[in-house]
Amino acid sequence: MTGGVYAPVPPGVPAPTPTPVKPRRRILRRLLITSLGLATVLAVAFVAFVFWPNPTVPADQPNMTQVMTGTDNDWLSFDDFVPGTAIAADGSDNDEYECTLGFLGRDNSGTPIGFTAGHCDRPGDDSPHFTRKADEDTPVELGRFTTVQTADTPDKVVKTGPDGWSDFAVIEIDPSLTDSAEDNARIAGVYRVTEVLDYEYLLNNNVTLCKFGFVSGETCGKVIGHDNLTVEAELYSASGDSGSPAYVKFGNDEVAAVGILRGSPEGEDNITEFSLLAPILEATSSSLFCDDPTCRGNGS
Numbered sequence: 001m002t003g004g005v006y007a008p009v010p011p012g013v014p015a016p017t018p019t020p021v022k023p024r025r026r027i028l029r030r031l032l033i034t035s036l037g038l039a040t041v042l043a044v045a046f047v048a049f050v051f052w053p054n055p056t057v058p059a060d061q062p063n064m065t066q067v068m069t070g071t072d073n074d075w076l077s078f079d080d081f082v083p084g085t086a087i088a089a090d091g092s093d094n095d096e097y098e099c100t101l102g103f104l105g106r107d108n109s110g111t112p113i114g115f116t117a118g119h120c121d122r123p124g125d126d127s128p129h130f131t132r133k134a135d136e137d138t139p140v141e142l143g144r145f146t147t148v149q150t151a152d153t154p155d156k157v158v159k160t161g162p163d164g165w166s167d168f169a170v171i172e173i174d175p176s177l178t179d180s181a182e183d184n185a186r187i188a189g190v191y192r193v194t195e196v197l198d199y200e201y202l203l204n205n206n207v208t209l210c211k212f213g214f215v216s217g218e219t220c221g222k223v224i225g226h227d228n229l230t231v232e233a234e235l236y237s238a239s240g241d242s243g244s245p246a247y248v249k250f251g252n253d254e255v256a257a258v259g260i261l262r263g264s265p266e267g268e269d270n271i272t273e274f275s276l277l278a279p280i281l282e283a284t285s286s287s288l289f290c291d292d293p294t295c296r297g298n299g300s
Contacts, residue, residue: 063252067188068217072238076214077133080180083245084188086214087116087142089125097122099243100213101130101142102260103193103277104173104185105295108285112173112181114142115280116243117262118150121169128171143173147284158275158283164229166275167262169243170284185289187245188212191255195292197248198278199228202258207248209233211261211272213241221270229276231259237272246274257288257295 067084068076075098076086083103088096099120107113120128129139149157151165158166173181186192191212201207202223209231210220221235237244244261259274281287281297288295 064249065190065253067190067212069219071215071217073215073217075131075136077131077136078189079133080184081114081130081140081142081177082184082186082189083114084212084214085130086240087120087128087130087243088139089120089122089128091122091126092124097125098214098240099128100215100241100245100261101171102243102245103187103257103288104181105281105286105288107146107170107172108297112178113146113286114171114173114181115245115260115277116169116171117260117275118148118153118167118169119262120243121145121148140177141174142177143171146170146172158229158279160229164227166229166280168260168275168280170286182289186253187247187255188218191247191249191253193247193257193288193290193295194250194254195256195290196278196281196288196294197256197258198294199226199276202226202231209235209246209258209274210249210255211235211237211241211244211246211274213237213244213261215240221272224271226276229279230262231274231276233272233274234270235272236270237261237264238269241272246277257290 078085081101083101085101086098087101088098090096097120099116102115104114127144128142130142131139147157147170150167160166207223208220209223210218212218215238216236219235221233223231223233225232241261242263245257246259246261247255247257249255257277259276262273262275264272285297287297
């Protein structure tokens with residue numbers, strides 16, 4: 001083939017033998033190296049995808065049952081009272097002040113108790129109540145407020161110093177309900193608390209914090225600030241979520257307790273503040289329903 005025109009071989013002249021083409025080894029070697037490099041990148045990406053922490057569930061054991069999230073509830077009931085249940089107290093003007101029930105545990109006498117935010121106990125209000133899912137029209141008295149602390153409490157149980165504050169309340173569970181308190185201790189009826197994390201853990205780890213409130217359900221976000229009494233996280237909360245349990249997910253439906261939701265900065269619903277639980281347990285000599293030593297305050 002010359003210039004696109006076929007030139008026949010003259011009679012008696014043997015056809016030329018094609019010249020063998022030697023493999024271009026350098027090109028093949030480059031292709032082999034490139035292929036190996038691509039395979040390595042894909043392998044690393046696969047390992048990172050499977051084992052690297054994601055912002056909601058840490059990588060330890062990321063097997064967590066899905067609970068309600070991103071909701072806007074007016075009220076929330078479960079089969080019985082559990083952390084995350086809506087609670088309310090009737091005021092003198094027949095207005096209800098709604099909050100979320102936090103963790104469950106015992107005081108130093110062994111009496112079952114619950115935790116919520118301190119500002120959920122307004123002076124003059126009745127005892128807090130909840131409802132069961134089977135009968136949401138019938139309020140059930142949860143118990144009575146005992147120890148309560150807010151920023152305005154003069155004689156503080158948790159010693160905060162001049163610049164800090166802790167907002168929490170202890171509810172002594174009604175005697176008619178105490179037998180079921182320990183069985184009801186799972187957050188949203190699902191997550192089992194196995195330990196309590198303190199300020200040192202938050203200081204030395206890149207922590208994703210979650211909360212479960214009756215209004216907005218579960219929301220999670222990175223811790224962006226903390227001291228020895230409080231923690232602040234980049235997560236959404238709404239009015240009515242006060243008292244929500246805050247926790248870190250460990251996997252297999254196990255969590256570590258961290259704090260109690262106290263509120264958000266003015267106009268910042270996506271930033272939420274919590275009172276750390278460890279100093280509250282210590283100051284009130286109370287404990288949670290879990291076996292780890294961190295679940296017990298001083299003297300409990």
